Amino acid sequence: MPGYGVRVRGVYATALAVLFRERGFELADVSDVLKSRLGIEGSGRAPEVTVKSLDDSPDEVLVLGYPWEAGVEAERAILEAVGYASVVRGRLGLYTVVDAVSLGGCRLRLPGGVEGRLDARECPPEGVVVRGTVVREAVEPGGEVVVRGDVRLVGPHVVVSAPGRGVSFSEHLRREEERAPLLAAILGRVDVNEVHVHFRSAARLADPEAVAVEALELARRAVQLHREGPGGGEAIVTRGEYVSIIYLPRPAKEELDRLRASVSPTVEGHHSLKAGGREESMMVDVLEEALAGGACTPRAGRVLEASLARRLQGRRVMVDHRRPDRSVTRLGPFTVSRVEASGGRVEVVLERVFTAPGVLDGLGVEKKPGDRAVTRLSTDSWIVLHEYVSSDGRPLGFYANVNTPPEVSSRGFRYLDLYVDVVKRPGEPPRIVDAEELEEARSRGLITEGLYERALREAERAAGILEGLP
Structure with a gap:
């Protein structure tokens, strides 16, 4: 592979610099901070590739490459390193x-x-x-x-x-x-x-x-x-510039945490917290100053995440339900009724009371004003479980959404939806639904092969969980 020059900027710059250096790229137009962290001067050449986090969507990175092959190689290096990610690619390229x-x-x-x-x-x-x-x-x-x-x-x-x-x-x-x-x-x-x-x-x-x-x-x-x-x-x-946008869900960020920790003090959950918002980013900076001085351990990042979740208890929040095609549905508002944290894992129960009639998606069951949804999510689980209950306490059904493990911020929760879901109506066996949408995402190259295979396994696991429910 040619030693393309790559410029990195934004939330993931340090981790990506380590990644690209390990994979034979040459770091170009290197910032002073990166020079200090990596102990390098960096190349004075013009970069063939720029990779930077998006200001308005810091869970994503933009890849721009010229020549075209440089962008392809840089994107491939990222996807191979993180394993789980989604990507939307330009069809023709800028300046083509x-x-x-x-x-x-x-x-x-x-x-x-x-x-x-x-x-x-x-x-x-x-x-x-x-x-x-x-x-x-x-x-x-x-x-x-x-x-x-x-x-x-x-x-x-x-x-x-x-x-x-x-x-x-x-x-x-x-x-x-x-x-x-x-x-x-x-x-x-x-x-x-x-x-x-x-x-x-x-x-x-x-x-x-x-x-x-x-x-x-x-x-x-x-x-x-x-x-x-x-x-x-x-x-x-x-042919002009190659362009793609990669979404980095929680597991991908954890791999980037590992890469960053090899050159700089890094708390667990660094990139997830940094991408969550300005407040979280500032708190991470404070923790990593303490970590560098020996005043805390990397585990402090998980403590911060748990603290953010506990501060949401009793509040009304939204859940960002993002899909691999970059569309986003904001679910809610939910009321955070319970938060439990232990062993680096945060478990949350959300509740919502319906105010308008309609039909529960996937279940085909009528919902009425006063019916409730109880949603359970965990930061180490690929399944978000929705339980629907009538206003008089009758079970209406279960809906298991397959997605990447949720991330916590001061505003609520976010994850990458993987299309495939599992539904169960009262007295009936569970059914896997929307598997064709997952297949389409795979055929369009929107998700990595690892993410596709994990989604199928998690759908089967969700079906097993629902099998034992009424």
């Missing part, structure tokens, strides 16, 4: 130049059977072939691929667009002393009245002359591809 067929109304038929939208003031007639660049990938639930009608070519240090005009800089290139040499190097060599040059953050790591050579080469190619125009049908003209 495509020929696409108009479907009318600015809708496009793109290569590989993908549909997308042309971002343009005027829509071409149906059947016309257009050339453009992918500027947005469909990695959000219900998201769409968006194409703009220019040619944008990406390199390690610049993105060049044709037609275009002028220059722009990454927000990370703030200082004039960084910008001025780059601008001076391309003026007079690249016609910025014909193309637009955007300097990426990695440009600050490179010799301005080398950046200018890259910009000139990309400009010539971009102008050529734009003038050439589209071919006769859908095609990938040039």
Whole structure:
């Protein structure tokens, strides 16, 4: 495997740096904190891959790679290391130049059977072939691929667009002393009245002359591809950046805890707690200062988790029911009726009283106002058990949801749903349901093989548990 350069940022940076170094990648654009922790200087090269946690969804990491194979290899390294994870991949890649067929109304038929939208003031007639660049990938639930009608070519240090005009800089290139040499190097060599040059953050790591050579080469190619125009049908003209988003459930975070602990004091549950919110993150920092000074043990992280759960008792909370396709359903509100913690495990009982009539999903049983749901979850269990009871105390049925072990935060609980569930109506045997959705997630590459196999085992275990219930 080529020694691709990888830049890591965010909640998982230290653990990922250890992971990538163990797997033959070269760490690039290394932060001062990481240099100190790992005892390295890091490479001054531009990274081929960037891996960073998402600010608005810190349970996930974004993988961006150019060339394409670099992103594929980095993603594979993460998934192999953590074992249990879900992943949503871009179909075409950012800055991929495509020929696409108009479907009318600015809708496009793109290569590989993908549909997308042309971002343009005027829509071409149906059947016309257009050339453009992918500027947005469909990695959000219900998201769409968006194409703009220019040619944008990406390199390690610049993105060049044709037609275009002028220059722009990454927000990370703030200082004039960084910008001025780059601008001076391309003026007079690249016609910025014909193309637009955007300097990426990695440009600050490179010799301005080398950046200018890259910009000139990309400009010539971009102008050529734009003038050439589209071919006769859908095609990938040039491949851009690989993009994927990996969700890291509790077991994956625990593996990353182990990697981080090899180079820095780390409490148990570090990444789960850090991803839970600002308050939890600050408390973890305090505990790890104490750990470094010998004032506590790594087990203090589990104590913090139990404390967070106990603070929820009596409160109304929501449960984030996240699926591998990145869709999220917020279940609740529940009232936390009981919290018990021992041996590093937290067990919670949630209760909810229904206020509207309807039908209990999966069971096909009518629910009425005043009926109750009692939900039991444990931080070491892959099963969340819902018991439904009528207002007069009659059992209505059980629903066992198969998911990754729940995580605790000051706001409630979260887990990754694995689609397959087990239901039991009173007096009937349990039934495994929605197994086809799990199979589909596997066939689409949304979950790792390890997660697929574990879900099947847990469904069988849940059926055994429900077998002994009335």
